[in-house]
Amino acid sequence: MKSPTAHMNCGTNAGYYRHYRRHERACEWCRDAHNESARQRRREQQVSVDAHLFTAVYLDTTPARQVEVEAALGRTVIDRLVERFDRAAR
Known part of the structure; x- marks a missing residue:
């Protein structure tokens, strides 16, 4: 060639x-x-963020932004992240 x-x-x-x-x-x-x-x-186009940090930011943002994140990642993923975050906070 x-x-x-x-x-x-x-x-x-x-x-x-x-x-x-x-x-x-x-x-x-x-x-x-x-x-x-x-x-x-x-x-x-991909960003890697610690799950704990991401969840903290998600919980601290506006409800409108939370809806956008849920639409992008899925409600199931968000629920799991929040549950994990809550267990770690205890």
């Missing part, structure tokens, strides 16, 4: 979209770059 060509930006996310616009099958380097870009975007 030939090396990526600089003029087509092969080996980059931009190169992937260039193939796409031309209705071509993306080369291996562009697919790899595109997949890595997607993985990076997913990593950036």
Whole structure:
């Protein structure tokens, strides 16, 4: 297999979209770059927070914000976190 060509930006996310616009099958380097870009975007959208700290913030926020959190995570998850928080506070 030939090396990526600089003029087509092969080996980059931009190169992937260039193939796409031309209705071509993306080369291996562009697919790899595109997949890595997607993985990076997913990593950036996730935040890891201690469950105890998260629950404390949840309980201290407005009822409207609590409803938003419950919609995002599910009422069951929130109930479990609050129960765990309450047990630790005793």
